[in-house]
Amino acid sequence: DTGVSQNPRHKITKRGQNVTFRCDPISEHNRLYWYRQTLGQGPEFLTYFQNEAQLEKSRLLSDRFSAERPKGSFSTLEIQRTEQGDSAMYLCASSPWGQGPSANEKLFFGSGTQLSVL
Amino acid sequence: EDKVVQSPLSLVVHEGDTVTLNCSYEVTNFRSLLWYKQEKKAPTFLFMLTSSGIEKKSGRLSSILDKKELSSILNITATQTGDSAIYLCAGASGAGSYQLTFGKGTKLSVIP
Numbered sequence: 001d002t003g004v005s006q007n008p009r010h011k012i013t014k015r016g017q018n019v020t021f022r023c024d025p026i027s028e029h030n031r032l033y034w035y036r037q038t039l040g041q042g043p044e045f046l047t048y049f050q051n052e053a054q055l056e057k058s059r060l061l062s063d064r065f066s067a068e069r070p071k072g073s074f075s076t077l078e079i080q081r082t083e084q085g086d087s088a089m090y091l092c093a094s095s096p097w098g099q100g101p102s103a104n105e106k107l108f109f110g111s112g113t114q115l116s117v118l
Numbered sequence: 119e120d121k122v123v124q125s126p127l128s129l130v131v132h133e134g135d136t137v138t139l140n141c142s143y144e145v146t147n148f149r150s151l152l153w154y155k156q157e158k159k160a161p162t163f164l165f166m167l168t169s170s171g172i173e174k175k176s177g178r179l180s181s182i183l184d185k186k187e188l189s190s191i192l193n194i195t196a197t198q199t200g201d202s203a204i205y206l207c208a209g210a211s212g213a214g215s216y217q218l219t220f221g222k223g224t225k226l227s228v229i230p
Contacts, residue, residue: 003160031216033217040222042122042206042208042221042222043206043218043220045217048217089159091160095216097216105149105150105152105166105210105216105218106152106163106166107152107163107218109154109160109161109162110160111158112159112160114159
């Protein structure tokens with residue numbers, strides 16, 4: 001168990017460019033979540049997957065954002081036409097949903113990708 | 119809309135002090151209350167509380183949930199500089215996604 005892994009750790013981009021982040025969850029975890037965290041705030045829910053199915057998207061997730069989990073393992077989060085307001089830490093988390101009474105909401109987080117849009 | 123409020127937002131204490139961090143929540147279909155510690159990047163899990171009045175302990179840290187008052191506290195005794203971090207409280211909804219609604223966190227600084 002190597003924990004939740006996210007790449008890259010840091011991304012600096014110019015406004016208008018597209019960026020893609022990757023998340024590798026803990027291998028036996030079937031749920032994967034994306035959260036966004038800005039300075040001085042707690043993480044905010046963006047979207048989640050149950051295996052390969054994307055089951056919910058927050059209204060924070062504009063149509064410039066797209067997330068995939070094609071084989072139910074790793075996930076990618078793409079932001080198109082980045083804006084300065086997209087600058088934030090993007091956190092990925094996974095959980096062993098359905099694998100025990102206390103497992104569902106106990107999320108394990110990765111170290112995040114810090115995005116800076118210039 | 120679900121809401122979690124933490125207080126204080128920041129706290130500076132000396133090593134050896136005892137601190138109490140507060141969390142209040144309004145979460146639809148409330149299922150559980152979680153505490154995380156965030157040092158550099160990744161929030162790490164501390165406690166999950168589902169039942170009122172039952173204290174959970176781990177070393178110098180302890181936490182308790184009051185479902186009547188919709189609140190929780192996190193206590194840290196004999197603080198150490200390694201306890202310096204942001205402590206996040208989150209309410210879990212039991213409907214659908216089990217997503218967590220986080221508070222802004224309490225930034226704890228422990229000085230020698």
